[in-house]
Amino acid sequence: MWHSLRARLWLTYAALVVFVLIIVGLGLVFYLLRNPALDRQTVQRLEAVSAVLMARLRQENDLPRNPTQWGIVIQRAANTLNVRIVLVKPDGSVLADSHQEDRPALNIPKRLLGRTTGLVRDTMGRGWLFVSRELPQNGGWLWILAERPSRLKVVQALFADEFLSLFTRTALLALGLAFLLAYAITRWVTAPLQEITASAQALADGEMRSVPITGPSEVQSLGRAFNAMSQQVQASRQSQQDFVANVSHDLKTPLTAVRGFAQALLDGTADTPETRHQAAQVIYDEAGRMYRMVMDLLELARFDAGTAKLQIAPFDMAHLLRRLLEHFSPLAEEKDIHLEFVQKGETPFIFGDEDRLARVFTNLIENAVRHTPGEGTVTVVLGNEGRTVRVRVEDTGPGIPAEALPHIFERFYQVDTSRSGRQERGSGLGLSIAYEIVQAHGGKMSAANRPEGGAVFTVRLPLKAPVNPAAPRGDHPSTP
Secondary structure (H helix, E strand, C coil), rough: CCCCHHHHHHHHHHHHHHHHHHHHHHHHHHHHHHHCCCHHHHHHHHHHHHHHHHHHHHCCCCCCCCCCHHHHHHHHHHHHHCCEEEECCCCCCEECCCCCCCCCCCECHHHHCCCCEEEEEEEECCCCEEEEEEEEEEEEEEEEEEEEHHHHHHHHHHHCHHHHHHHHHHHHHHHHHHHCCCCCCCCCCCHHHHHHHHHHHHHCCCCCCCCCEEEEEEEEHHHHHHHHHHHHHHHHHHHHHHHHHHHHHHHHHHHHHEEEEHHHHHCCCCCHHHHHHHHCCCCHHHHHHHHHHHHHHHHHHHHHHHHCCCCCECCCCCHHHHHHHCCCCHHHHHHEEEEEEECCCCCCCCEEHHHHHHHHHHHHHHHHCCCCCCCEEEEEEHHHHHCCCEEEEEECCCCHHHHHHHHCCCCCCCCCCHHHHCCCCCCCHHHHHHHHHHHHCCCEEEEEECCCCCCCCEEECCCCCCCCCCCCCCCCCCCC
């Protein structure tokens, strides 16, 4: 029972109330033990008794002359007024004491002589409150005393009376209200947590269910984080399903071709040298296509796992881009496309994996050349932006459809082939791999359409080497 958060919160609130009640009770007892009001009441009674006693003594025509006579007088007055009366000489010695037979003797220090009120102790250490009045006839003092009230007895009497029952009823009422309040607060705190727990169990069972954002701010933050996590999990599941479906689809076509032409070779359908050569060529081409796809998938898997190793070294970006443009010159001449390289300012050497970055720009330039119609232009612009190098690959083709821009870097995503007019279909992994390589270098990659027409891909790379040359995946931006 006490293992749940609700029970522990409830018990905590109850224990806190009990603790506060105990502290309040102890504070009250401490106050009563140090309360001077009891002493003042006793002194006031003694002063009233002294006034009555002095008035009687003034009425006597002949005051006692010896201790024995004084003892009789003060004994009679003490019994009548229920006080202790002591006759003190000018030197501080006791001449007569009404309770000398049943009470310890008093220790009267000289500093108390002449004081009208105060506290004196007897030989047993017990405290006595006194009121002193001077006797003009013999120069002594008449002390009227009462034993100082015991604080502990007063507190015991107070708790034994109505106070204890009143305090008990108040404490029980406070505990009851505290339990109700604790129950309400614990429900307010734990109800959203129970919703999150149920949603987490549903998510584990494959059902996505958002949780309501209620409760304290910390629980609300947890709910928002859970909803965001569940959406990411759902997106990841969908991505995995799409990934498997796309891989299966893209492998099915070449496998079908390989199987068909292999069957033709086996059953003798391809019975001429030309048909056998054609079958072997198709098998070879489709096997190469599957090999490239598998290698691309392995490359993406390394980036996803963060195990892709980058060979970081300084290299000249301008030289790399010029070399790649020369490589695509024959294809551009065949399509009557003009290749242009623009370098804005001096670009220093950058640190990176030259081979992998060459793959990035090879993919971008090849896509630009293939998607640009005849008499078009493909421009590669190199420049600096502070501590980064920016490379823009622009073409004058039809551009990228608006609905495709947010998905351009997703794996296996295929833009409508009408954009390029090409008949062959790629695997849809080239831009995804390029994006991962740029991210692994600590850079950014984006795609957009030019206002004057055509597509533009922008790559920004830091001049310095990445601190951690791994490749954690991130969001795929679609704006430059």
